[in-house]
Amino acid sequence: MPSNSKLSTASHPAIRFEQVPIVEGSLHRMNELRSSVLSGVKRQTLKDFENGKLDLLLGEALYAEKSRLKHEKATLFTRHRKATDQEVWAQIQSGLLSPAAVVDRRKLLSQVISHYGDEIGGHFDPRVYWFATRSVPWFFSWLLNAASVQRFLPWGMTQSLESRLTILGEVPALQKLAQKGTVLLVPTHQSNIDSVLIGYIIYLMRLPPFAYGAGLNLFSNPILNFFMGNLGAYTVDRRKTNPIYKQTLKHYSAELLERNIHSIFFPGGGRSRSGAIESRLKLGLLGTGLDAQLANLKSGRPNPNVYVVPMVMSYHFVLEAGSLIEDYLVDAGKHRFLKSRDESSQLSQVAGFFWKLFSSQTGITVRVGRALDIFGNFVDDEGRSIGPNGTQIDPRAWLTSGGELKADQQRDQEYTRELGDKISERFHRENTVLTSHLVAFSFFETLRRRYPDLDLFRFLRLSLPQRSIPWPEFLEQAERDHSRLRQMADRGQLYLSNDLLNRTTEEWVRDGIRHLGLMHEAEVVRTDGSAVWTEDMTLLYYYRNRLTGYGISLLADSFDKDSARMLAGRERARDFDANGFLA
Amino acid sequence: MPTDFWRKSKVAVIGGGSWGTVLAQLVSVNCNDVRIWVREEERARSINSQRMNPDYVQELRLNPHVKAYVELERVLDGGVDGVIWALPSKATRAESRRIARLMSGTEFLWHATKGIEEGSLKRMTEVLREELPIRRIGVISGPNLATEIARGEPAATVVASDFQEVIRAGQELLNTPKFRVYSSTDVVGIEWAGTLKNILAIASGALDGMGLGWNARSMLISRGLAEMVRFGVAMGGQEGTFLGLAGVGDLLATCSSPLSRNYRVGSGLAKGQTLARILEELGSTAEGVQTARIVAHHARERNIYMPITQAVDTLLSGGVTVQSLMSSLMARPPMPDRALS
Numbered sequence: 022m023p024s025n026s027k028l029s030t031a032s033h034p035a036i037r038f039e040q041v042p043i044v045e046g047s048l049h050r051m052n053e054l055r056s057s058v059l060s061g062v063k064r065q066t067l068k069d070f071e072n073g074k075l076d077l078l079l080g081e082a083l084y085a086e087k088s089r090l091k092h093e094k095a096t097l098f099t100r101h102r103k104a105t106d107q108e109v110w111a112q113i114q115s116g117l118l119s120p121a122a123v124v125d126r127r128k129l130l131s132q133v134i135s136h137y138g139d140e141i142g143g144h145f146d147p148r149v150y151w152f153a154t155r156s157v158p159w160f161f162s163w164l165l166n167a168a169s170v171q172r173f174l175p176w177g178m179t180q181s182l183e184s185r186l187t188i189l190g191e192v193p194a195l196q197k198l199a200q201k202g203t204v205l206l207v208p209t210h211q212s213n214i215d216s217v218l219i220g221y222i223i224y225l226m227r228l229p230p231f232a233y234g235a236g237l238n239l240f241s242n243p244i245l246n247f248f249m250g251n252l253g254a255y256t257v258d259r260r261k262t263n264p265i266y267k268q269t270l271k272h273y274s275a276e277l278l279e280r281n282i283h284s285i286f287f288p289g290g291g292r293s294r295s296g297a298i299e300s301r302l303k304l305g306l307l308g309t310g311l312d313a314q315l316a317n318l319k320s321g322r323p324n325p326n327v328y329v330v331p332m333v334m335s336y337h338f339v340l341e342a343g344s345l346i347e348d349y350l351v352d353a354g355k356h357r358f359l360k361s362r363d364e365s366s367q368l369s370q371v372a373g374f375f376w377k378l379f380s381s382q383t384g385i386t387v388r389v390g391r392a393l394d395i396f397g398n399f400v401d402d403e404g405r406s407i408g409p410n411g412t413q414i415d416p417r418a419w420l421t422s423g424g425e426l427k428a429d430q431q432r433d434q435e436y437t438r439e440l441g442d443k444i445s446e447r448f449h450r451e452n453t454v455l456t457s458h459l460v461a462f463s464f465f466e467t468l469r470r471r472y473p474d475l476d477l478f479r480f481l482r483l484s485l486p487q488r489s490i491p492w493p494e495f496l497e498q499a500e501r502d503h504s505r506l507r508q509m510a511d512r513g514q515l516y517l518s519n520d521l522l523n524r525t526t527e528e529w530v531r532d533g534i535r536h537l538g539l540m541h542e543a544e545v546v547r548t549d550g551s552a553v554w555t556e557d558m559t560l561l562y563y564y565r566n567r568l569t570g571y572g573i574s575l576l577a578d579s580f581d582k583d584s585a586r587m588l589a590g591r592e593r594a595r596d597f598d599a600n601g602f603l604a
Numbered sequence: 605m606p607t608d609f610w611r612k613s614k615v616a617v618i619g620g621g622s623w624g625t626v627l628a629q630l631v632s633v634n635c636n637d638v639r640i641w642v643r644e645e646e647r648a649r650s651i652n653s654q655r656m657n658p659d660y661v662q663e664l665r666l667n668p669h670v671k672a673y674v675e676l677e678r679v680l681d682g683g684v685d686g687v688i689w690a691l692p693s694k695a696t697r698a699e700s701r702r703i704a705r706l707m708s709g710t711e712f713l714w715h716a717t718k719g720i721e722e723g724s725l726k727r728m729t730e731v732l733r734e735e736l737p738i739r740r741i742g743v744i745s746g747p748n749l750a751t752e753i754a755r756g757e758p759a760a761t762v763v764a765s766d767f768q769e770v771i772r773a774g775q776e777l778l779n780t781p782k783f784r785v786y787s788s789t790d791v792v793g794i795e796w797a798g799t800l801k802n803i804l805a806i807a808s809g810a811l812d813g814m815g816l817g818w819n820a821r822s823m824l825i826s827r828g829l830a831e832m833v834r835f836g837v838a839m840g841g842q843e844g845t846f847l848g849l850a851g852v853g854d855l856l857a858t859c860s861s862p863l864s865r866n867y868r869v870g871s872g873l874a875k876g877q878t879l880a881r882i883l884e885e886l887g888s889t890a891e892g893v894q895t896a897r898i899v900a901h902h903a904r905e906r907n908i909y910m911p912i913t914q915a916v917d918t919l920l921s922g923g924v925t926v927q928s929l930m931s932s933l934m935a936r937p938p939m940p941d942r943a944l945s
Binding site for chain 1 (some may be wrong): 609645651685693701704705707708734735736737738739740766767769
């Protein structure tokens with residue numbers, strides 16, 4: 022049964038951060054392990070291309086890398102990296118121009134893999150960790166105090182403290198499983214804030230630090246570079262799509278998991294652009310969980326199991342909502358949607374986010390989901406895979422083919438695909454609906470009902486008077502949607518926040534309106550007591566999308582399906598690339 | 605995989621009806637240890653001592669290494685490598701619950717059940733996956749009239765699975781000089797094709813019962829196929845699958861052969877017998893009866909145009925003659941000859 026245990030008040034950052042001892046984890050041995058990880062990566066990746074046509078493989082990678090380097094503008098901080106890249110690829114080029122008898126192609130490949138491995142490889146410095154874990158809560162509580170004093174009287178403080186960061190769900194199970202095997206944490210991904218927040222949540226849960234992949238672009242900032250580089254982050258460069266890079270990255274992640282280093286992947290790839298909970302996942306990195314467990318089983322290591330733990334983050338507002346939804350609409354609508362803004366996430370905006378977070382009595386809700394095995398079966402507290410009808414699944418048996426424990430690429434991809442489906446299903450079920458989500462959804466749907474014949478893109482361009490509805494009509498719809506969600510919550514299909522569970526319709530609606538997209542310049546939903554309107558249709562659409570995928574929208578789902586179909590064709594092709602590797 | 609792995613493996617066949625018995629015989633050509641689960645002591649004795657299962661397949665003399673048991677525990681004793689599931693769709697969920705605890709997780713399973721679960725509309729691979737501690741499941745489907753295969757006549761079938769290794773192993777176990785096994789990855793399409801054709805087999809039997817000729821039957825088969833495609837594609841199957849062995853192939857066999865049980869249901873109804881009476885005489889399951897009701901209901905809900913299926917459903921619920929249904933089908937307005945709009 023999914024438990025609803027909330028972390029005690031004592032676990033809140035402002036109260037607890039000084040009392041927590043450093044938890045030693047495998048990541049602390051990262052620096053000792055680094056060379057063995059990298060040589061493992063090299064060995065495994067070379068093996069993948071054992072029978073390939075190396076000239077072709079290297080030639081294609083060289084072509085792609087040269088064109089990437091040509092278009093890349095180096096900054097002060099990335100100049101060095103670019104120069105090294107150019108040097109390496111120039112060597113590869115001259116190598117490829119010599120006959121294979123003179124320059125061994127395997128040597129060239131091995132040089133490329135080492136180069137990528139060095140770029141990807143993370144570090145870990147316990148001193149930096151010590152500093153960061155103490156300064157982050159300090160920073161948080163500084164913001165908290167500085168911000169709240171302005172707006173609230175001191176006696177409001179205790180209550181607001183608790184409402185900021187709510188960690189729900191299977192925390193004790195996760196803590197237990199982290200001792201029994203390797204944890205692969207798979208959170209939903211909406212915002213660049215996620216990485217920082219998750220790192221902090223892990224710390225709050227008294228878990229050892231986790232390794233995680235972060236976009237190479239984030240490492241361009243020298244401050245972030247210093248912290249992330251020393252906190253177990255390894256780099257992921259989405260621009261590099263050649264098979265050598267992809268396999269190197271996969272093996273890097275698998276090698277970490279094999280060494281019992283807990284890791285975080287965002288299985289949706291990047292941030293959710295539509296605002297919806299991820300339903301199509303990137304299976305490539307996810308599959309490294311299975312690879313690692315299989316390797317562990319074969320070599321007879323203790324604690325061989327990898328546990329996949331979904332985690333769902335619920336925000337009232339997402340810093341980058343505007344640019345994310347525009348990207349999404351441009352992609353789905355092509356010529357039908359005209360892009361109007363291009364915002365980027367500056368450091369000042371990140372600070373602004375935290376300022377708003379702490380000054381507005383708003384909060385972030387995080388739910389740790391039930392743990393899964395690498396096939397998507399539930400796992401009990403003891404780390405055993407649960408099968409149907411009271412059976413227990415032996416992962417070894419599922420990885421045995423023809424009487425032998427071994428890898429089988431197609432079989433393992435299929436298992437991973439099913440794991441992906443399960444994670445996406447769990448994301449929806451472990452989601453905590455906040456007041457603002459339901460306000461956005463109900464308002465959008467009520468409005469949509471008035472213009473059933475417009476396509477989405479025309480609908481999003483309604484004029485201001487057209488996007489206003491009477492307050493009572495809106496309240497009525499909100500109440501109906503609420504009771505529907507309540508039934509779904511009773512059936513375990515999602516969770517409702519305490520505000521949605523305990524407050525009257527008028528109260529939660531007003532709370533939702535107040536919190537919805539608080540960070541944006543335009544107010545997403547406004548009311549003057551007699552009418553409700555929106556100042557920004559695309560933002561409204563973004564926040565409303567949080568409740569898609571549940572089959573509760575009558576009218577609007579028809580165009581959800583349209584845009585989903587448009588995207589699906591492309592995304593499906595992306596599951597596997599031409600070389601049969603999971604993308 | 606060692607090349608003789610399946611030769612030396614143990615395979616359990618769950619279900620001793622006609623198709624289960626014949627499948628056991630086919631597998632026994634390629635595998636030395638085949639156990640078949642039957643419900644009745646008497647049948648087990650007859651298989652083990654006389655090598656025969658006379659109630660279902662008279663002509664067949666079973667290979668000596670096919671052994672029959674009435675206890676599931678003994679069929680799965682010591683662990684098996686493959687399971688062939690040949691029970692009616694109605695019994696599948698309950699029986700798979702019983703077998704779940706006896707499995708180790710290494711097993712591959714192929715089901716040969718051409719039906720769907722009532723209410724949930726779940727395919728058999730879905731039901732089995734929900735109840736068993738395994739994932740590597742496939743389906744066997746095609747124009748396979750058990751009696752003809754028992755006589756040693758040439759035939760072909762399709763094995764479909766999401767797992768290539770399950771397809772390969774199915775081919776290895778079932779391929780014989782007289783039986784060709786094709787492969788497919790469209791599990792959904794293959795399962796729906798095998799399920800839907802049973803409805804048309806009833807209709808075809810009814811035409812026969814009315815004494816109609818080939819024009820009428822061809823009209824039924826081709827327009828019926830269009831209905832199958834429409835429904836199958838709506839459920840997620842691929843159109844092309846319905847042009848293959850498990851689609852049009854199976855449809856032709858069941859709609860033309862008086863050997864098919866569903867066909868006999870239709871012809872009995874056309875001759876004015878009651879459904880209860882016909883089923884009693886058959887003595888075994890006619891999947892089409894249940895399927896017609898389920899599919900007709902869902903087609904109405906989902907707005908999928910299936911006039912023949914609706915007519916079969918009406919016929920099965922009694923009170924109308926085949927003749928009147930035929931006239932009302934013929935009286936519909938003209939329309940294009942297409943499966944998908």
